[in-house]
Amino acid sequence: MKRWSIIILVLMIISSTCTVNAFIFSDIENHWAEEAIYQVSFDVPVFSGYPDGTFRPDHSITRAEFVVMINKVINLNGLKSESSLSDVEYSDLPVNHWAFKSVQNVHKHRFAAREDVFAFKAVFPDDFFYPNIPITRLEVALLTHGLTTPPISNSKDIHFSDVNADDPYANQLSELVASGIISGYEDGTFRPENLITRAEAAVLAEKIYHNLSYLKEDRLSIAYPENIRPLRYPVFDIPLDRNEYNELDRKMNNVIATLEYRDIVGFIPFDERDLYDPDPIETLWSLKNQDYQRVLANNFYLMVYDQSINPLRRVELATEALQKYMSMNPSDVNNFLLLAYEIQEEAPNTLFIDALQRHRRSELNRQEKIESTILLSEKLLKQNRLTEAAELYPPLIQSETDIRTLLILIQNDVFISFVDKGTDDALDRLENYWEQLKEHSRYWFFESEVEEHLTGLAKQIILQSQ
Numbered sequence: 001m002k003r004w005s006i007i008i009l010v011l012m013i014i015s016s017t018c019t020v021n022a023f024i025f026s027d028i029e030n031h032w033a034e035e036a037i038y039q040v041s042f043d044v045p046v047f048s049g050y051p052d053g054t055f056r057p058d059h060s061i062t063r064a065e066f067v068v069m070i071n072k073v074i075n076l077n078g079l080k081s082e083s084s085l086s087d088v089e090y091s092d093l094p095v096n097h098w099a100f101k102s103v104q105n106v107h108k109h110r111f112a113a114r115e116d117v118f119a120f121k122a123v124f125p126d127d128f129f130y131p132n133i134p135i136t137r138l139e140v141a142l143l144t145h146g147l148t149t150p151p152i153s154n155s156k157d158i159h160f161s162d163v164n165a166d167d168p169y170a171n172q173l174s175e176l177v178a179s180g181i182i183s184g185y186e187d188g189t190f191r192p193e194n195l196i197t198r199a200e201a202a203v204l205a206e207k208i209y210h211n212l213s214y215l216k217e218d219r220l221s222i223a224y225p226e227n228i229r230p231l232r233y234p235v236f237d238i239p240l241d242r243n244e245y246n247e248l249d250r251k252m253n254n255v256i257a258t259l260e261y262r263d264i265v266g267f268i269p270f271d272e273r274d275l276y277d278p279d280p281i282e283t284l285w286s287l288k289n290q291d292y293q294r295v296l297a298n299n300f301y302l303m304v305y306d307q308s309i310n311p312l313r314r315v316e317l318a319t320e321a322l323q324k325y326m327s328m329n330p331s332d333v334n335n336f337l338l339l340a341y342e343i344q345e346e347a348p349n350t351l352f353i354d355a356l357q358r359h360r361r362s363e364l365n366r367q368e369k370i371e372s373t374i375l376l377s378e379k380l381l382k383q384n385r386l387t388e389a390a391e392l393y394p395p396l397i398q399s400e401t402d403i404r405t406l407l408i409l410i411q412n413d414v415f416i417s418f419v420d421k422g423t424d425d426a427l428d429r430l431e432n433y434w435e436q437l438k439e440h441s442r443y444w445f446f447e448s449e450v451e452e453h454l455t456g457l458a459k460q461i462i463l464q465s466q
Contacts, residue, residue, distance in 0.1 A: 023385045024054040033057060033199035048070035048200055055285060057199035062406040063124070064131035066140060066201060070147065071102035073205055074109055077212040081108040088120050090129035098129055110146035117146040118172070135163035138192035141173055141182055144204065148211040150466070151178035151457040154429075160190035181207045220415055220464060223279045223408050225370065233260045234335035237328065248292050255280040256297075259305060281306050283306075294325040302341050307433035311346070312397075318343035322355045329404035330362035337371050344379070352380050370396065370405065386420040397433070406437065407453045414457060423465040430458055 025041075028034045037055055040047045046069050061069075082219045088107045091101055107120035115147035124130075124143045158174040159165065173190060176182040181204070181360055183188045190426050196204075233256050238249055245253065258276040260269060268276050284302050292298050299321040303314055321339060330336070336359050344352060354375040362373065373392050380389035393413035400406050410433045434454055443450065 008027055021128075025049050025053065027054045028057055028199075030044075031057050031099075031199065033203050036203040036206045036405075037199065040202045044076060044206065044209050046076065046205050046209075047198075050351045055198065058197050060195040060199045061198050062132050062135035063135045063139070064097075064103075066107050066135045068099050068102040069107050069201065070143065070208065070228060071207045073212065074105065074147070077209065077216060079109065079212060079215060081105065083317075084097075090124075091127050092262070097131070103129070106143070107140055107145065110118060118142045118169070120146075122161045134195040136192065137190065137194050137196050139171065140196050140201070140204065141176055141192075142169060144208060145172040147178055148176070148179065148181060148208055148272050151175050151176050151453060152458040152462065160184050161188040163190050163192065179211060181211060186384070187287075197449070214452070214459050217456060219453075219457040220413055220418070222381065222412050222415065224374055225405055225408050230370065232335065232338060234297070234300070234338045236300060236335060236339060237294045237324075238297050240334070248287060249294065251277075251283060252287060252292070252294060252297060255283050255301065261299065264326065273447070275321070283442060296321050296333060296339055300342060303342055314343075314346045315348075318346040319348055319351065322347055322351050325355055326351075326358065330359060337368065339377065340375060342382050349383055351378065353383070353385075370400075370409070374408075374412060377416065381416060383418065386416065389416050390420055403440060403442060403450065407450065410437075411453070411457055414461075418461055425459055426461050427458060431455060 001101055005090070018195055019314050025037065028037050031037070034247060037047070037057060041049065041055075047055075050113070056449060085106050085108050090103075103120075105271075107288065109372060110117055118145075123139055158177045159170070159172065163170050163173060171194075173182070177184075238252060239245060242253070254277050258280045269301075272340075281302075284298060284306070287298055288302070299317040303317055309317070321326070323342060325333060325336065325339075336355075340352070340356060347355075349358060353376065356379065357370055360372045360376065373396055377389045380386070380392075390413070393416070397406060397409050397413065410430070414426050414430045414433070417429045436445070
């Protein structure tokens with residue numbers, strides 16, 4: 001009986017959901033923009049209907065309404081303005097106007113660094129904003145162009161029959177068409193002075209939201225695959241075989257066990273305290289003062305757990321650990337990269353890079369090769385050793401088979417190319433890699449993910465170069 005009650009409840013929820021979706025707006029059933037209207041009313045909530053249950057898709061939309069809607073799209077994408085522009089001023093737009101904040105935010109979010117972008121004041125140049133008059137297709141297009149990312153395909157051959165090639169906004173319209181954001185009418189016209197409807201604005205909002213999503217993730221930086229550094233309690237230069245332990249090794253092993261227990265449980269139970277170290281930090285320093293030979297393990301746990309160490313002492317500990325590593329056989333050290341991640345900010349750059357290069361020449365598994373390559377490239381990039389950094393990725397990319405890992409490696413390689421040789425070389429390199437990915441046996445399964453990642457990378461390169 002209980003099972004049937006659950007099934008009936010689920011069916012009632014599904015039924016009520018379908019009913020709400022079908023009848024929430026009474027005037028859009030079978031409308032050409034019905035899907036987009038629901039999308040931007042619920043999934044991407046930037047539109048709302050009227051109290052009588054209508055959406056009025058064929059009504060016009062005012063300047064204020066459109067700007068408020070665009071501002072919601074910006075906010076939903078989590079984009080923050082870093083503009084130092086002062087507020088744009090209009091005589092009919094006081095501070096307490098319901099659209100004032102949205103106007104200022106959209107004004108400051110426009111890609112002002114792009115020479116072809118119309119400033120907000122250029123789109124609405126009068127002393128008055130006229131917030132309640134319907135917005136035209138041209139005004140919408142120029143606002144949208146300044147907020148969205150540029151196309152990655154050629155837009156020079158796109159024209160409308162009623163827009164002259166020498167019109168000041170012709171290129172902007174062509175770019176929007178190339179980006180798939182706007183389109184003209186079936187007769188090849190754009191009709192710039194026509195008013196835009198709420199349905200058209202809904203479709204446009206959906207496209208702008210998708211376009212701005214290419215900026216959510218920073219692609220112009222060195223990236224790491226997800227979950228590449230799991231929580232571990234490494235032993236580094238401590239023997240894996242406990243039969244080889246000396247007395248100090250046993251103390252160190254108990255320190256690690258104590259720290260792990262405290263991290264996981266939060267405390268040592270009273271009846272188990274005799275099994276663990278009562279003061280692991282003090283023991284670590286005691287081992288240090290006894291010239292304990294397991295320098296990598298000793299220094300790592302001191303740097304991670306003793307928050308009282310001053311910056312100069314941290315540099316000394318990091319340097320000592322790397323010098324010790326350089327004197328050892330790499331095969332005698334486990335999980336070296338965990339040490340490298342911890343000390344990278346304090347370690348001397350040249351010594352750190354030398355140690356990473358030595359580590360990469362040792363016997364590594366696939367994940368270790370990827371991690372060490374990425375970390376090394378990041379350090380080389382910071383040292384402006386671009387040629388060395390650029391040589392790291394091609395061999396890895398050629399041998400890697402996992403598409404998600406390939407996307408990370410390609411991003412890093414293209415980013416280094418962009419820093420080293422500029423926009424054209426980086427985009428050419430990206431295009432070649434993309435073509436190679438299309439030959440991958442599982443490309444069809446990851447196609448949308450690849451498109452989102454690499455298109456975002458290309459767009460951010462283009463934006464950065466303008």
